[in-house]
Amino acid sequence: MTTLTSLSSKAVTILGAGTQGRRLAFMWTRLGRPVYLIDQNNEQLSRAWTDIQSLRSSKEFEYISKDFDSWGSVSLTPASSSDFKKALRDSWLVVESVPEKLDLKRKVLEQLSEASSPESIIASNSSSYSISEILQGLKVKNNERFVSLHSYWPPETPAIEIMGSEQTKPEIIDLLMEETRKHGFQPFHVRRQSTGYIYNRIWAAIKREALFVVQEGVATPKEVDDIFKNVLKTPSGPFQLMDVVGLDVVLDIENHYAEDRAGIPEEPRVLLKDMIAEKKLGVKTGRGFYEY
Ligand SMILES: NC(=O)c1ccc[n+]([C@@H]2O[C@H](COP(=O)([O-])OP(=O)(O)OC[C@H]3O[C@@H](n4cnc5c(N)ncnc54)[C@H](O)[C@@H]3O)[C@@H](O)[C@H]2O)c1
Incomplete structure (x- = not known):
């Protein structure tokens, strides 16, 4: 790990060429350095x-x-091709950006740990699982090189949150702060182990209280959105945004917080469950807090 900085002139491998992976590939090629973009689906x-x-x-x-x-x-690289191994050998940083399923993330990190070069940093772009949660009980090589590297929506929203586990080497955090900044991201270090990242936690509290207000009959979703936009001068309210994300996803995230922490109120989740039972999942089903 002594030559971390010199390693960063090498390639970056991104596993998963979906919504996020392709945006990460765009960002990480900013300085002329190569990126290997890997996916099991050639169309992707x-x-x-x-x-x-x-x-x-x-x-x-x-x-x-x-x-x-x-x-x-x-380099667009099918996951089944032998070039995948070459990509891992050539890369200082390997970022997994496969779908948000814990079992899949765990399997992928084990594979990356086996096949990558021992100095490579291995990062997860997971939105809801910290690197410590993903690694729990896994046998990986050099667990001090694993880190959460959670992006938002680059390049429109270049914020990126960096969170180590208790084992992650501090030099890795420093290097990632520097390299992400050079590559056009705005990095933030999550200084302690946290369920949820800095912004996600604040946003979770806003969603939770907005749902509570509606569940108690204090205001309608539209009224909450209108006052939120009026006061904060922001283009969308919490219910509009929850409809875009999908109420099933919002419920999964809230369940994750509730499993981890005492005192999370039940009522916002009851409202979400009622909506989901009526197939009102938001934009994707044509109905949520609004009609589409
Ligand atoms: N979509 C967002 O706005 C957003 C924002 C921040 C973080 N994230 C996180 O980024 C990750 C990816 O999300 P996404 O929205 O890009 O998902 P996505 O479904 O758009 O893309 C995932 C890609 O991974 C590929 N894939 C699946 N299994 C694979 C495997 N074993 N090997 C190689 N490729 C494989 C799929 O073919 C697909 O192309 C998730 O952890 C998500 O929580 C997403």
């Missing part, structure tokens, strides 16, 4: 390439590429 890889090209040519995101000569290469 070709869609990812189309999206990366359109992000690169967007006027809105010119700030990401200004002052640099050329983008790094993106």
